[in-house]
Amino acid sequence: MIQTNIMFNQELVNVNLIGTDHKLIPSLLHALKTNKITLGSIQKPLVQVDLYSSEAILYSEEGDKYRVPLF
Numbered sequence: 001m002i003q004t005n006i007m008f009n010q011e012l013v014n015v016n017l018i019g020t021d022h023k024l025i026p027s028l029l030h031a032l033k034t035n036k037i038t039l040g041s042i043q044k045p046l047v048q049v050d051l052y053s054s055e056a057i058l059y060s061e062e063g064d065k066y067r068v069p070l071f
Helices: 022-034 036-040
Strands: 002-008 011-017 046-051 055-060 065-069
Touching: 002 022, 011 022, 022 046, 022 065, 036 065
Parallel strands: 011 046
Antiparallel strands: 002 011, 046 055, 055 065
């Protein structure tokens, strides 16, 4: 598993690339900016993202998990 970091909402977030590579980071950032419903329900900052080829699993500081599809 390869790891990298992104900046989201002024916070550094760890991204685990699972079965994919860094080329999907722009798609992840786009999904994070456009998925207002999911991101609106996250109360605490993101601490980790598991990035797959078609979706991302977001983990909040409280331990909650959220699924965001990538397009």
